[in-house]
Amino acid sequence: MKKFLTVLAVTLLLPSGMAAAAYQWLIFSFSDGSQLSVAAENLEIHYNQENLILTSNQVNETVPTATLASMRFSDTCSGIDGLPAESLSGPVTLYTLGGVEAGKFRNLDEARTSLPAGTYVIKSGAKSVKVIFSHS
């Protein structure tokens, strides 16, 4: 019963509380299995000559559409396909696009709040995922 009441209380608060809640990520999946997670907040996307130009406050990224397979929103990075769950909830290591280690963090959220806005790569086994942080 306590669990039910807890869920009920949360639900009743949703109209006000959840209105501000939103998906943090827009994930772009490509035909080669790679993915790009971009902070969704205030993101603008413009199609231009077979590229998507992604911009927000501090993000300026070009994504070729030739191999783009799909897009979707995700609450957290738990939605990144191909990455072990522990990479998302556990410690992660992020690299710059030039391959330089940007830092080790307890989880991805800590990395997002710690690192400057920009594009980073998370490596996990054979998979790598680009992540774009924007700080509004």
Next chain:
Amino acid sequence: MRTTISLFAAVALTVASQAQTLSVSDNTLTYCFPATSDEMPVSEGRILTIGGKTFDMSRFASMMVLAESPVVENQVMINYSPGHTTALIHSSVADYVDVVIDGGHVTVTQSSEVSESTCGEITYILRGEESDGSFTLSGSYKASIELTGLTLTNPAGAAIDIQNGKRISLSAKSSTVNTLADGPGSQKAALYCKGHLELKGKGALTVTGHQAHAISAKEYITVKNLSIEILSSAKDGINCNQYFAMESGTLKINDTADDGIQVSYKDDTDREPEDTGSFTLTGGTINIGIARGAASKGIKADGDVVISAGDVTISTACDGTWDSAKLKTKASACIGADGNVTIDGGTLALSASGSGGKGISCDGVFTSNGGEILINTTGGMLVYSNGSLNHNYTSSADRIASDNKSSAKGIKADSGLVINDGKIRVFTSTNNAEGLESKSTFEIHGGEVFTKAYDDGFNSTSDMTISGGKVTAISVVGDAIDSNANMYITGGEVVALGSGGMEQGLDAADESRCYVYITGGKVLSFGGRNAPVRQTTGSQALVTVAGKIAADTSVSISNDSDTLAVFDIPEEYNSSTGGMLKGPGNGPGGGGWWPGGGSGSGTIMISCPELVSGSKYTVKNGTASSSATATISIN
């Protein structure tokens, strides 16, 4: 329990996902999709599919992630802006509307698949400003239109054209000001609806119809809360079929070239029950001022007019004209009905200054059950003769065919006139202008009725009955109360102040062996002579004395001990210009036969229940006093 939790969770997700939105735009049309975790496939490097709807990104080149959606479920929002009118379409109706924007002109085709089982009713929000724009909506399922601050002018057609035969709700949202105007074209109105139009909202809507009507619907129109102003129109201010019903709000109509409000039958035969052609007012305020159209009416209904509450002010200054199709004159009226007119409550202030103009005119029965009516007509008598119109005919019109003339009247009812309650005051001032006229029977059972008419105060073609109420009738050149059949007074308080000469206070058609019968009530009649009062079962005695009557005085009758009745002479009575014309030929007729000829003196008749035939009574008239013996009849 698990089911319950899942349900709440589903609701939570729905609410959450409706806030954040992915908009997809081609710079004119923008589709808004609630953000979800569903895959949005991309093919061919440019074809994006969201929720089953595909977009070619080479055209819909702009996407944005919005914290909140500018439109909610089932909404389409049109933002008018000079040079850049845009539409926002919620994904829930994206498959059911086709929106085309050409400059400031927006055409929406609502799919025939729209129904309660698909997306349900769609709401179109219109806002912004455009001096060369329009909104056209077609479809076959009911729809709502919300105006949230719109100024829209179409220089070549309707501003809003609803080609949808279903129920259209059009509201001006609270505190918003909205203006519509049209231009030359084939449209029926600046705001036209093919279906039934429900006008509502607590905002303001101003409409100008340069081509035809200002507002028109092929079916009924209702008004609730809305503040509507018609600035001008080339035809009617509001034109609709089936019926017009207003329950609240304000409606101001000015400068129409035809009627203020016209309600017609939708079908001449095989009418649906709601096809009543009626005008109904149950609340709100109506103010109509028209002066342009020949014989235009403030309110015109093919069916009945029923007013039970609200305030109505109508001023018409439209001259009458010759109807070449019907070969008869036609005149303006503040309220005109082919059916009945029933006043159950509210207040009406009506004034008509055009030739032949009337306060209320109906082919059916006029009935007053309450409310207050004030009518003032000042238009001249209309006569059509030898192909020309005389708008101020001042000679005798008795020898002119009825189809060739039309007189100003306060209330004219062709099928009967019944006053059960309410307060009615009527003033007329021109040739042949009667106060209240029934082409059939005339009944007063209660209320308070006052008229000062140039011609007869009351006139009926058939029997007249007064059983109650406070009744005052003054005629300047005619009878105060004139029945062209019998007149039965069974109750009430009656003061009838007629003209002189042959004109009377009470007049029945004695030439047709019809007479006045008094069996009750307190009655004062003054005129050039008395009509025959005949005895019948329960007849009440009466006295007659000669004398003059002056305004703001009183006439009383008493026996040795008691005052039995007192009649106040109203200040509106004028014995020099009104009740008593001075000398033959001074009346409107200009001929010697026209009534008049009095020198101010006439005959006073008084009847009240306490009088006993054969007994003597004292009549006090102002400061004068005379004695008279009661009798049961006058021959």
